[in-house]
Amino acid sequence: MKKTVDVSIPLGPMHPCWKEPVRIKCETAGERVLRTEIELGYMKKGIERIMRGRPWQEVMFLAERVCGICSVIHNMVFIETMEKISDIAVPPRAAYLRVVVNELDRMASHILANFSYCYTIEHETLAMYLLNIRETVLDNLERITGSRINTAYMIPGGVRFDLLPEDAAVMLADLMKVEEEMKRYTRIFETGPLIALRSKGIGYMNREEAIRAHTVGPTARASGVEDSDLRLCHPTYQALGFTQVTRTEGDNFARVMVRFQEVFQSIDLIRKCVDTLPEGPIRGGGLCKAGTASYSGEAPRGELTYTITTDDYGRVVDITIRTPSIMNVEACAHAMISEATSIADVTSTFISSDPCIACNER
Amino acid sequence: MKYLYEKDLRQMKYNILTSTRHDETVRAVAQRLGMSDAKLRRALIQKLDMSFLENLESRWQMGQKHADNGDPVAEELGCELFTRFIPLVDTEAMQTIYSDTTAMAQNTPLDEAIRRGKERIREAILS
Amino acid sequence: MRNILQEIKNAVRSRSIHVSYVDVGSCNGCDIEVLACLAPRYDIEQYGIYVHNNPREADVLLVIGSVTPQWVDKLRDIWDKIPEPKVAVAIGNCPISGCVYARRGTLTSPPVEKYIPIAASVPGCPPRPTEILSAILSVAPLIFKDYEERKP
Numbered sequence: 001m002k003k004t005v006d007v008s009i010p011l012g013p014m015h016p017c018w019k020e021p022v023r024i025k026c027e028t029a030g031e032r033v034l035r036t037e038i039e040l041g042y043m044k045k046g047i048e049r050i051m052r053g054r055p056w057q058e059v060m061f062l063a064e065r066v067c068g069i070c071s072v073i074h075n076m077v078f079i080e081t082m083e084k085i086s087d088i089a090v091p092p093r094a095a096y097l098r099v100v101v102n103e104l105d106r107m108a109s110h111i112l113a114n115f116s117y118c119y120t121i122e123h124e125t126l127a128m129y130l131l132n133i134r135e136t137v138l139d140n141l142e143r144i145t146g147s148r149i150n151t152a153y154m155i156p157g158g159v160r161f162d163l164l165p166e167d168a169a170v171m172l173a174d175l176m177k178v179e180e181e182m183k184r185y186t187r188i189f190e191t192g193p194l195i196a197l198r199s200k201g202i203g204y205m206n207r208e209e210a211i212r213a214h215t216v217g218p219t220a221r222a223s224g225v226e227d228s229d230l231r232l233c234h235p236t237y238q239a240l241g242f243t244q245v246t247r248t249e250g251d252n253f254a255r256v257m258v259r260f261q262e263v264f265q266s267i268d269l270i271r272k273c274v275d276t277l278p279e280g281p282i283r284g285g286g287l288c289k290a291g292t293a294s295y296s297g298e299a300p301r302g303e304l305t306y307t308i309t310t311d312d313y314g315r316v317v318d319i320t321i322r323t324p325s326i327m328n329v330e331a332c333a334h335a336m337i338s339e340a341t342s343i344a345d346v347t348s349t350f351i352s353s354d355p356c357i358a359c360n361e362r
Numbered sequence: 363m364k365y366l367y368e369k370d371l372r373q374m375k376y377n378i379l380t381s382t383r384h385d386e387t388v389r390a391v392a393q394r395l396g397m398s399d400a401k402l403r404r405a406l407i408q409k410l411d412m413s414f415l416e417n418l419e420s421r422w423q424m425g426q427k428h429a430d431n432g433d434p435v436a437e438e439l440g441c442e443l444f445t446r447f448i449p450l451v452d453t454e455a456m457q458t459i460y461s462d463t464t465a466m467a468q469n470t471p472l473d474e475a476i477r478r479g480k481e482r483i484r485e486a487i488l489s
Numbered sequence: 490m491r492n493i494l495q496e497i498k499n500a501v502r503s504r505s506i507h508v509s510y511v512d513v514g515s516c517n518g519c520d521i522e523v524l525a526c527l528a529p530r531y532d533i534e535q536y537g538i539y540v541h542n543n544p545r546e547a548d549v550l551l552v553i554g555s556v557t558p559q560w561v562d563k564l565r566d567i568w569d570k571i572p573e574p575k576v577a578v579a580i581g582n583c584p585i586s587g588c589v590y591a592r593r594g595t596l597t598s599p600p601v602e603k604y605i606p607i608a609a610s611v612p613g614c615p616p617r618p619t620e621i622l623s624a625i626l627s628v629a630p631l632i633f634k635d636y637e638e639r640k641p
Contacts, residue, residue, distance in 0.1 A: 049596070050592045
């Protein structure tokens with residue numbers, strides 16, 4: 001009989017599949033993974049420590065640079081927390097424009113995550129299709145905000161730029177194209193037999209495990225956790241009639257499919273926003289005051305919480321950021337990968353939870 | 363050329379625990395267990411990996427909400443809380459402590475039995 | 490007399506550049522802009538540039554981000570593993586100055602030039618994919634041209 005040797009296989013920090021450096025140490029018996037351990041610290045910039053004692057005007061730009069992929073939502077949640085502290089009201093037009101920009105960012109992020117997954121399972125054709133359609137989404141983001149990645153679009157009491165009617169028309173035409181193409185790509189993903197072999201039933205996480213680790217976002221929704229989308233609690237989204245996507249399979253396939261479905265949902269939301277865009281100013285007045293508040297918003301990866309304490313001059317005295325990737329990466333490493341039947345599935349399982357190490361470590 | 367690079371992670375793990383929320387969580391866990399913060403921090407750094415430490419706060423919150431519902435002895439000891447939510451104690455060790463405590467509770471007062479049980483949990487964490 | 494072998498090498502090298510990127514602690518923004526270069530719109534491969542993440546067969550190393558504690562010793566290791574001729578290009582503001590992270594209380598220790606030699610840098614937060622592309626295309630031939638002849 002062949003002897004089973006226990007080997008600890010380190011993956012990373014530099015790995016062809018990882019977009020960011022992280023090290024996963026897998027203890028294996030043959031092909032089976034028994035235990036995983038994550039070594040972080042490759043992206044720890046100490047951004048919370050930098051933020052302390054700085055005026056909000058500066059922290060606003062720092063908050064954006066917690067994560068480059070979902071920079072709009074970091075900006076939005078920080079600004080909405082400041083508004084909650086200081087009781088600043090947002091004009092309705094600005095609230096709708098925030099949703100438009102946020103959904104564009106979510107689409108770009110979800111498409112990038114699905115690109116990474118397809119690239120990891122070596123389906124390069126679909127990956128390149130997705131990466132190309134992402135450029136169209138980013139073009140629209142740039143047309144509205146003036147920047148592709150770090151937009152700094154929102155400010156307390158409103159937004160910086162108005163959505164011009166001609167820009168809106170171009171955006172709607174672009175979204176039509178994106179929707180058409182995404183339908184095709186979703187069909188390719190859904191019906192591809194080789195994709196199914198590498199995705200279905202792999203990296204399974206049940207609902208109890210998902211709740212125990214407090215997973216959020218598409219990772220939780222793929223495991224059937226209800227009411228895990230904070231957009232259900234956001235007043236603007238409630239006005240737009242938002243409903244949550246939930247799947248119950250809990251494997252890699254479900255997680256990617258949830259993101260595909262959410263892209264279509266985002267397109268619908270943007271259309272509804274543009275159709276019902278109220279007239280009026282895009283910037284209101286207000287003064288940032290002292291106080292403490294905790295506020296959560298739905299990032300592309302899940303629940304994002306900012307807890308901020310400010311003083312009378314609008315300086316940030318204390319701040320903690322709880323990003324969705326903290327929970328998702330942890331659950332992925334200890335619940336999905338630790339039961340993997342093959343070491344070859346570790347990379348694709350890890351990528352399927354859409355890990356963002358820059359978020360995770362801040 | 364060195365082929366194995368294992369760095370000392372203790373300083374970086376400690377950095378994670380210095381964030382305001384993590385610090386509050388560690389204090390809350392230490393109070394629940396009845397041990398000093400510094401000792402608990404050392405145990406956490408030794409036993410858990412960096413991802414667990416980052417996620418400590420959410421796991422603690424979810425543990426308070428969902429762990430050990432029903433059984434008063436298990437709730438007091440934190441049977442599920444300290445094995446499945448925050449894995450500081452082995453499942454077998456916790457099972458022994460739990461069964462010993464329930465056995466003891468039949469002869470001695472419940473408070474005394476739970477105090478003994480908590481003492482053993484502290485030992486198991488620090489070992 | 491010109492060395493014919495060197496001429497052939499120059500011609501081949503100018504159309505075959507292997508790129509590897511390493512993120513040493515950035516916000517991910519530059520990371521995804523490097524990835525966006527792969528998209529068919531920018532089509533990095535039509536210039537003969539092949540992006541993968543293996544330092545052992547790379548010619549160009551794209552360094553992204555200000556340097557975090559874990560990378561202080563490892564960045565040099567990665568640089569040593571790249572075979573000659575090699576060149577490092579800094580992408581974004583972070584490797585140059587530390588950008589927004591170079592403040593009081595930070596855990597990073599920029600600039601990257603302290604650890605490995607940087608041949609070119611592309612400032613921007615983040616730079617556009619076209620800028621990254623043109624930087625690679627203009628710096629790589631300069632370093633690789635007549636490499637064997639220039640070698641002492």
